[in-house]
Amino acid sequence: MATTACFIIVSRNDIPIYEAEVGSTVKREDAAHLHQFILHAAQDIVQDLAWTTSAMFLKAIDRFNDLVVSVYVTAGHTRFMLLHDSRNDDGIKSFFQEVHELYIKTLLNPLYLPGSRITSSHFDTKVRALARKYL
Amino acid sequence: MEPDVSIETGAMIRVAVLPIGHIPAQLLRDYTGMLLRHHTIALSAVSSFYTEHQKSPFAHQPWDSGSLRFRFVIGGCPPSPWEDFQSNRKILAVIGICHCPSSPDLDSVTDQFSSACKGYSSALVQRCFAFCPSDSQLEDGNKKEGNLILFPPADHQTQEFHLNTMMQDIAASLLMEFEKWVLKAESAGTILKTPLDSQASLSSEEVIKAKKRRLGRAQKTIGDYCLLAGSPVDANAHYTTALELARLTGDYFWYAGALEGSVCALLLDRMGHIDPVLIDEVKYRYNSVILHYRKSSIQDNTQRVSPLSFELEATLKLARFLCRRELPKDVVELLTNAADGARSLIDASDRLVLYVEIARLYGAIGYHRKAAFFSRQVAQMYLQQENRLNAISAMQVLAMTTKAYRVHTRASDSEHSQNDEAGPSPGNSGKVHHHSVVSLFECQWSTLQMVVLREILLSAVRAGDPLAAWSAAARLLRSYYPLITPAGQNGLANALANSAGRLPSGTRCADPALPFIRLYSFPLLSSQADIVKRNPAREDWWMGSAPSGPFIYTPFSKGESNDSSKQELIWVVGEPVQVLVELANPCGFDLRVDSIYLSVHSENFDAFPVSVNLPPNSSKVITLSGIPTSVGQVTIPGCTVHCFGVITEHLFKDVENLLLGAAQGLVLSDPFRSCGSTKLRNISAPKISVVPQLPLLVPHIVGGDGSIILYEGEIHDVWISLSNAGTVPVEQAHISLSGKNQDSVISIAYETLKSSLPLKPGAQVTVPVTLKAWQLSMSDPDTVSGRSGLGSTGRHFKDGNSPTLVIHYAGPVAEPEDPTSAGTIPPGRRLVVPLPVCVFQGLSFVKARLLSMEIPAYVTKNNPIPTFVESNSPEEVAGSEITMDKLVKIDPFRGSWGLRFLELELSNPTDVVFEISVSVQIENSMSGDNQVANQDAAEFFYPKTRIDRDYSARVLIPLEHFKLPVLDESFLLGHPQADGVGSNRNGSFSEKNAKAELNASIEKLISRIKVRWRSGRNSSGELNIKDAIQKALQTSVMDVLLPDPLTFGFRLVKAGLANADAKVETPTSKSCVAANEITPMEVMVRNNTKELIKMSLNVTCRDVAGENCVEGSNATVLWSGVLSGISLEVPPLQETRHSFSLYFLVPGEYTLVAAAVIEDANDILRARAKSDSPDEPIFCRGPPFHVRVVGTA
Structure with a gap:
């Protein structure tokens, strides 16, 4: 498992709809802020890059210091962004794919308004489990 | 590291601009601004000042197309240790700026200037420009020789021209100095060192190496000077030599430098004609430059001074070159690499410069979030040093990031368009446009936004900028109150109060704090003063204007008034109006709103402020009022609030968006709901227009406004007095009825009203109305209960049953003295007077x-x-x-x-x-x-x-x-x-x-x-x-x-008495008959049917006691003729007479009765007589006739 990882889902409107610190290091508040700042900044790159490839998994698209941003863009332009410090492309790709499935299940919920925050605790548990498994 | 580097930097002559003596800041800005415009001097303009002392080393100088470029360093800078390596780092000229009125002694100015120049040993030309000299100074200065140049007072254009000439002179001088230098360098050769070299211990090996390298370095430097002199072709030649030599000697650092110079020369040569081939060439060469810098840094790994900054600078230069070409991918890669290098930089200020430059470049390619990220890094670096200046810098840098993080202050919205080029986050390049919809819901990356705002607050407090601190705290509190603990909210409230304490009273801030304000409703005008549009084309001008139909308030129009945007309100000049707004304080502290009033930008509205106290987590609906002052449109975008010591404007639109976002789950929380006001109301501000003053009728029911109690069917007069309380006479008026039981109004004195027109302001007219109380319907529950309880309680029935008088009235069509209103007709008004009738059950x-x-x-x-x-x-x-x-x-x-x-x-x-x-x-x-x-x-x-x-x-x-x-x-x-x-x-x-x-x-x-x-x-x-x-x-x-089939009548035949003539005419029984006389009489039988009727007629005479006095033992009447069993045939619709005579023995009252039995009655007669069996005789009897018999017995 990666020592530092921050996973975030950004809706097509550039609004974060799910956030999770999935790293194994002890949480520090300012670090968490920094993670979000990096992810927020990386959106600029995703925005352009997403249109250059047909693949959903964009791999590592940005980095700051030791932290790397990997992105997975769904067909609906929802972005799964993972900030991590380990380079485990395969694991990350699997992680993203599994999360995508989870996300689709969430979308299928008629009570879920696409683009709004994902508050399901089930989703959260599953994502964290996946993070432990793959990252 | 140097800020603002680009590939062309290599061709710029660095000039230090130094203020000499005291100069007011504004003037210094003006003077330097004037100077900065002359950053490029064309060689053709220089030629007149240029004298060729010896053969120029710049053989290929493009005199007609080339130019010299200047880079002005305001305030100067310490000499760089790397200036031998890159000549453009040298300060090659010093320009002093002096404001004569504040430095009267020109000698001291000269002294100051020359001492200032001492710091710039590399300067080849020094000039001191003295502006605005007095006459005496002018005389004095003209005598003096030297570097002091006086600019006589003149208009701006002349001064500009003068300055231009001086700059051309400086350019020429510099050019000549460059020539001298190059000639000297070519002949004698100079020792060129960099910090890299000086740090190395000068072992014999190093000395030999240095000697070998010297020639190449000299060539590179000559190339630099060629570039500065504006001759790229010459420069290129020298660079080519230098590259060759450096490669041979393994002098990678200088190789990279020469390569950099050659790219610059290449670009200059092309004069801005850029094609993809050139871009590829530049890219290729610069990548090589970066590679060689890196190589040199690996080589000199041991040394304390690292050439890393050159590698990063080169990276930035290439990125800057490419970012203009819109190749974001390459630029991103370069900038990411550059950012990686930041950690290796030892000098904090170098890192600062690097981040600033990265931020700027990201901004230039439209990556605002990236730009904001690096800007924030910069701000954090500033904040690490705890002093005021750094805090100010941090605050300013953070302020530039706010747009990307969407926590920007309102104030920046208006200025932003002008600031596009200035900051590292230049304008909207189109990539952010699709955010505009989302930007309605600002608090999304709430964590980031709160961090940024908190940092702004911190830096503003440290920098001593109370307004910025207030604004940041206000934004933080307003947008993120649900994420802040009550203690934190209190802290922010204190921060607001503290900041406000340091602000002058009456300070305005663009960012609203609390409370949240939304429109609650626009109360419609009371039915007493309703305004109706006038249709000039029609006699009944109120028709066709809303509300139409039989209802005053239809459920449909009611619904519209709540949310329709097309709703129009009409306000009248001088008549106070009210608007209801709802305030919410979702925070955990008492909120005191010192004053709140409607903010109207159209300047034709006087708003009245009120002050409100809002307890924690509460909302309140308050009434804001004001008076329209002049005709026109009024828009009410929001409220102006004086709270926490600062005046802010709260726009309704923002809160509306917020509520919309809350409804969709996009915003953290709905402030009104959290305060217990659950109803989600959507009220858009209607279009409000103000019309000139109108008449205002005030109704009054004479005899008190209490209900008029009437019994069913009662007819009652009501007097309604109407007085004009407006300032305009009523010229048209019309009364109509509406509501229930309209037919109970029997009459209205329309004429009274009509005849009193025009009704002057203050005048009064009384209109009588006649009412007839309606029947209470049985189904009315009121009636039922009223009936049972009647007598004991005087029940007042619902007003809804009463009819209402609707009076449409209007002022003059156009005011003659006001030409502007000639085209438009002021609207009329409608007055609804409910007739307060209370109907009781009567008989x-x-x-x-x-x-x-x-x-x-x-x-x-x-x-x-x-x-x-x-x-x-x-x-x-x-x-x-x-x-x-x-x-x-x-x-x-x-x-x-x-x-x-x-x-x-x-x-x-x-x-x-x-x-x-x-x-x-x-x-x-x-x-x-x-x-x-x-x-x-x-x-x-x-x-x-x-x-x-x-x-x-x-x-x-x-x-x-x-x-x-x-x-x-x-x-x-x-x-x-x-x-x-x-x-x-x-x-x-x-x-x-x-x-x-x-x-x-x-x-x-x-x-x-x-x-x-x-x-x-x-x-x-x-x-x-x-x-x-x-x-x-x-x-x-x-x-x-229907009449009976037969009618009978009697009459006297002979006129024997005084009124005989009447008797002939009228067979009345009133006629007097004398006793003891033969009285001839006739009985007349009339057939009222169309059939012939056969009958048997009987005539009887009775006295007052009812005794038959014709027959019997003691008959008192004698007769002649037939009285009984007379057979008669009466033809249809004809009369038949039967004559007889009576002889009355006793005077008195007698009664004659004729009766007939109809023989062979037909069906009609039977039906008329209601006889069931056909055998039953049909009996007809005539009315009794009195006969008054007078006479003596």
């Missing part, structure tokens, strides 16, 4: 029935009916007796003696006494005689009936008169038809016809009966009992309306 009608009765002869006095009394009319008209006589008038030719009465049973459940009077109107139903005119409006009044409280009474209405109309010819024609129905049942047409006629007759009959009542309270009314009468009459209407 209640119990039932009606038809009584048929044989009137005995004694009851009636056989008066002539008025239609036949023409001859003796004087005695008929006068006297009450005659009026009473009319009660039961009988026309022997028409009527049957069987009277019918309509009996009305009335009860009085009220606590007052009622008097009932019945009147019957008689129409001109007689066949076309001369009586028609007299009979037209004849009305019969019956005696009044008094009904005490809680009693019932019966009122009798004789129905005899109603045969009068049906016995004229038209009825006689119709009657057999009606009868013919019985015999000829297949004639459906005639049947229908007959029925219609019959119904019409009944209607007519009923409508002529009026039952009026009067009660002790001086109130009177009419009972509405038509339906009841109709019901009662329905069954026996035939009896009432």
Whole structure:
């Protein structure tokens, strides 16, 4: 498992709809802020890059210091962004794919308004489990 | 590291600009601004100042197209240790700027300047520009030789021109100096060192190495000077040599430098003509440059001074070059690499510069979030040093990031368009546009946003900028209160208060803090002052303007008024208006709003401030009022609030967006819901226009505004006084009715109102209205309960039952003195005056029935009916007796003696006494005689009936008169038809016809009966009992309306008395007969049918005791002729007479009665007589006739 990882889902409107610190290091508040700042900044790159490839998994698209941003863009332009410090492309790709499935299940919920925050605790548990498994 | 580097930097001559003496900041800015415009001097312009002392080393100088470039360093800078390596780092010229009025002594200026120049040993040219010299200074200065150049006072353009000339002079001087330097360098050679070299211990090996490298370095430097002199071709030649030499000696650092220079030369040569090939070339070469810098840094790894900054600079230069080409991918890669290098940088300021540059470049390619990220890094670096200047820098840098993080202050919105080029986050390059929808919901990356705002707050507090601190705290509190603990909220409130304490009172801030304010409603004008659009084309100008239809408030228009945006409001100049707004304080502290008022930008509205206290987590609806001051449109975008010591404007739109976002789950929380105000209301501000002053009618019901209590059917006059409380006269007015029970208003004095127009301001008019109280309907629950509880409680019924007067009125069409309003017509107004009528149950009608009765002869006095009394009319008209006589008038030719009465049973459940009077109107139903005119409006009044409280009474209405109309010819024609129905049942047409006629007759009959009542309270009314009468009459209407088949009459044949002539005319029984005389008489039998009737007639005479006085033992009357069993045949519609004579022995009253038994009666007669069996004899009896016998016994 990666020592530092921050996973975030950004809706097509550039609004974060799910956030999770999935790293194994002890949480520090300012670090968490920094993670979000990096992810927020990386959106600029995703925005352009997403249109250059047909693949959903964009791999590592940005980095700051030791932290790397990997992105997975769904067909609906929802972005799964993972900030991590380990380079485990395969694991990350699997992680993203599994999360995508989870996300689709969430979308299928008629009570879920696409683009709004994902508050399901089930989703959260599953994502964290996946993070432990793959990252 | 140097800020703002680009590939072209290599060709820029660095000039230090130093202020000499004291110069006011604004002037210094002006002077330097003027200077900065001359950053490029064309070689062609320089040529006039240039003198070629010796053969120029710049053989290929492009005199006609080239130029010299300057880079001004305001305030100067310390010499760089790397200036040998890159000549453009040297300060090659010094320009002093002096403001003469503040430095009067030119000598001291010269001294100061020269001492300032000492710091710049590399400077080849020094000049001091002195602006605005006085005359004496001008004289003084002209005498002096040297570097001081005086700019005589002149207009801006002249000065600019002067400055241009001076710059050209400087450029020429520099050019000549460059030539000198290059010539010297080529011949003698110079030692060129960099910090890299100097740090190395000068071992013998190093010295040899240095010697080998010297030539290449010299060539590179000469190339630099060629570039500075604006000769790229020469530069390129030297660089090529230098590259060769450096490669041979393994001097990678200088190799990279020369390569960099060659790219610069290449670009200069192309003069801005850029094509993809060139871009590839530049990219390729610069990548090589970066590679070689890196190589050199690896090589010199051991050294303390790292050439890393050059590698990063080169990276930035390439990125800057490419970012103009819109190749974001390459740029991103370069910048990411550059950012990686930051950690290796030892010098903090280098890192700062690097981050600033990265941020700027990201901004340039439209990556605002990236730019913001690096800007924030910069700000954090500033914040690490705890001093005020750094805090100010941090605050400013953070302020630039706010746009990307969407926490920007409102103030920046307006300025942003101008600031595009200035900051590292230049304008909207199109990539952010699709955010605009989302930007409605700002608090999304709430964590980031809060961090940024907190940092801004921190830096602003540290920098001592209370307004910025206030603004940041306000934004933080307003947007993120749900994420902040109550303690944190209190802290922010304190921060706000502290900041406000340091601000001058009356400071405005663009960012609103608390409370949240939303429009609650625009109260419609009261129905007393409603405004109606005027339609000039129509007489009834109020028509077609909303609201139309029978309802004043339709449910549809009600719905519209809540949320429709097309709703229009009209306000009147000078009349106060109110707007309801709802305030919410979702935070955990008491909020004191010092003042709040409507903010109107159209400047034609005076708003009245109020102050409010909001407890924690509460909301409140308050009324804000104001007065429109002039005609025009009014838009109310929001409220101006004075809270926490600062004046802010709160826009309704923002809160609306917020609520919209909250409804969709996009925003953290709905402040109003969290305060307990759950209703989500969407009110858009209507279009409000202000119209000139209008008249204002104020209604007043004379006699008090309380309800008018009326009994059912009561007729009452109400006076409504209308006074004009406006300042404009009422010129048009119209009254109409609306609401329930409109028909209860009998009359309105329209004319009174019309005649009082124009109604001047302050004038008053009283309009009488006559009301007739309506019937309470049985289904009305109020009525039912009212009936049961009546007498004890005076119930007031719902106002909804009352009719309302709607008065449309308007002022003059156009004010003559105001030319602007000529085209538009000021609207009119509508005044709704509900008539406060409260109807109580009055006399209640119990039932009606038809009584048929044989009137005995004694009851009636056989008066002539008025239609036949023409001859003796004087005695008929006068006297009450005659009026009473009319009660039961009988026309022997028409009527049957069987009277019918309509009996009305009335009860009085009220606590007052009622008097009932019945009147019957008689129409001109007689066949076309001369009586028609007299009979037209004849009305019969019956005696009044008094009904005490809680009693019932019966009122009798004789129905005899109603045969009068049906016995004229038209009825006689119709009657057999009606009868013919019985015999000829297949004639459906005639049947229908007959029925219609019959119904019409009944209607007519009923409508002529009026039952009026009067009660002790001086109130009177009419009972509405038509339906009841109709019901009662329905069954026996035939009896009432149809005549008997036979009518009988008597008359005296011979005129033996004074009134004999009357007797001949009229067979009345009133005539006097003398006793003891033979009195010849005739009995007349009239057949009212169309068939021949055979009968057996009998005539009897009775005395007052009812004894038959013709027959029997003691008969008092003698007779001659036949009195009984007379067989007569009466042809249809004809009369037959039978004569006889009577001899009265005793004077007195006698009664003559004729009776007949009809033989061979047909069906019609049987039906009329209601006999069931065909064998039953049909018996007809005539009315009794009195005979008054006078004389002595």
